[in-house]
Amino acid sequence: MQRPLRPEDYSLKATTPHLGGGGVGGDKLTSTYDLVEQMQYLYVRVVKAKDLPPKDLLTGSLDPYVEVKLGNYKGTTRHFEKKTNPEWNQVFAFSKDRIQASNLEVLVKDKDFVKDEFVGRISFDLTEIPKRVPPDSPLAPQWYRLEDKKGIRVRGELMLAVWMGTQADEAFPEAWHSDAATVPSDGLANIRSKVYLTPKLWYVRVNVIEAQDLQPSDKGRFPEVFVKAVLGNQALRTRISASRNINPMWNEDLMFVAAEPFEEHLVISVEDRLGPNKDELLGKTIIPLQNVDRRLDYKPVPSRWYTIEKHVVVTEGDKKKEIKFSSRIHLRVCLDGGYHVLDESTHYSSDLRPTAKQLWKPSIGVLELGVLNAQGLLPMKTKDGKGTTDAYCVAKYGQKWVRTRTIIDSFSPKWNEQYTWEVYDPCTVVTIGVFDNCHLQGSEKAAGNRDARIGKVRVRLSTLETDKVYTPLSVTGFAAHWCEEDGRSAVGYTIYLLLSAQYDAHVFHAFAAKDALSPPPFSDPTR
Secondary structure, eight states, rough: OOOOOOOGGSSSOOOOBBBBGEETTEEOOOOOSSBBOOOOEEEEEEEEEEOOOOOOOTTOOEEEEEEEETTEEEOOOOOSOOOOOOOEEEEEEEEEEGGOEEEEEEEEOOOOSSEEEEEEEEEEEEGGBBBBBSSSSOOOEEEEEEOOOTTTTEEEEEEEEEEETTSSSTTTTTTTEGGGGGGGGGGGGGTEEEEEEEOOOOEEEEEEEEESSSOOTTTTTTOOOOEEEETEEEEEOOOSSOOOSSSOOEEEEEEEEETOOOOOOEEEEEEEEEEEEEEEEEEEEEEEEGGEEEEOOOSSSOOOEEEEEEEEEEETTTTEEEEEEEEEEEEEEEESSSOOOOOGGGGSSOOOSSSGGGOOOOEEEEEEEEEEEEEEOOEEETTTTTTEOOEEEEEOOOOTTEEEEOOSSSSSOEEEEEEEEEESSSOOEEEEEEEOOTTTOTTTTTTTOOOOOOOOOOOOGGOOOOTOOEEEEEEEEEEEEEETTTTEEEEEEEEEEEEEEEEEEEEEEEEOOOOOHHHHBBBBOOO
C-alpha cells in the first residue's frame, strides 16, 4: 500500500541551485543553460585516421579502431575491416566530477581474434586542454602524429578535437558518456536524450448522404441498409435507413481521428441487415485520406459520388465466374482543421490550438524548463543481486515531448538539461514524469518490457510567478523493490524532483531564478 503523505512532504525546503554557473548579467542569466546547474565534461571527437601501418603481414591489412582511455574509463569506436584510412566521427564525453587521472590517452589498435594489437597512441595533459562554451564556435579538429609506447613517433596520423565543455555543447546529446560505460552498444540509443514531435491529429468528418442502385441478394424483401466506415482501428456505422428500398438516405455524420501523414485509408461499406448478427455486404469503396479536401472554416466542402463495388462468384456448369456489381454512394468527406483534437484530459491540456496552422494565433511567449535532479528514488529492479534504478525524465507540452538522458544506477540522478516550448495559451499545463529505463540491453532483448513510471507532476503556466524557483516538486507514486521476506512488493514513497521554469511572455514575464524559497503552485500528482 501507498503510505499516507506526511505534512513534511509538502513543507518548504530551501534550495540554492547554482543555475547557469552563476553567471548573471543585468537581470538576465547569460549562460546558454541558465536554468540548470553547469556540468563540466571532457570531450574527445575522433574524426578519422590516415596512413596507418598494416599489421597483418600475410594480407598487408589492418582492422583499426580507437580506444579513448581516461583513468578507469575506456570508450571505443567501431572497427573497420581492412582499412588504413578509416573515418569514425564519434564523440566521447567524460564527466569532470569523476576524472581522477591527469592524462588522456587515445590509442589506435588493430582488431584481432586472439589479442588486439597496439598501433600507436596520442597522450594529452589535462591541464593543457582548452575550454569551450557555446556560443563559441566548435573547436576545429587537427592532425596528430601517432607515437609508440616509448613516445617515439611512428607511422600514421589521427584527426582529433579535445576540449573541456558543458552539457550545453552541441556534441552532448549524441556523445558516448563515461557514466554509461556499462551499457552495451545496442542499448546506447535507448539512453540518450531525445525530442519527439507527436503527429498532427485531424478530425475526419464523413457525411453519409444517400446511396443509389443497391443490389441486395434477396429481391423479395425490403432491405435494412446501413453504412459502416472503418479508419484504422476505428469503426462507426449509421442507423438503418428509414427508406427501406434500394435508394436509401441517411444524411448522418460520422467523426474519426486521423494522424499525419495519413497512411491509413477510409473504408466505406454498405451492408444489409438480414438478421441478428447477420449482415450482407452490398458494396464498398476505399478512400485515401491524402485525396480528401481540408476544411478550415464553416463552409462545407463539395459532396461527391463514389462507386461501391461488390464481387460475386457464380457457377456456370463446371466453371466459376466472378461478377462485379456496381452501385453509388453520396458522401461529403473532409479533414476538419478548425478544431483542436483533444488527446489529453481537458483539465490538464497542454495545447488548445486548432489543427490547421493557418488558424493559429501568434505565440504569447516561451516556456523554458530546466530539469535539474531527483532525490529519494527507490530501487525499481535488481541487477547483480542489488537494487538499482536507471532514471530519466519526460516532459510534454503541446506537440513536443522531450526526454532526458538516462542516468545509470543512481537514486539521486542529476540531469541538468534544459528545454524550450512556444506558448500560445497561458491556461495550459506542462507535465513532467520520471521513469525507470528497462531497455538498457537493447530493444530486442527488452521486447515486451515497458519502462516503469516512478511518478509525475503537472505545472500550470498561469501559476508561475516572477523571480522564484518552486521546489521541491513532490512526485508521489508506486515503486516495486525487492524485499527478502516477501519477494516483490509495491511500496509507496515520495520523491523530490528539482525543476526550474522560466516563462518569457510578450505581455508579462514570469521566470524562475535561483536562491528562492516559496510554496510550490504545482498540482497534486496523486489526483
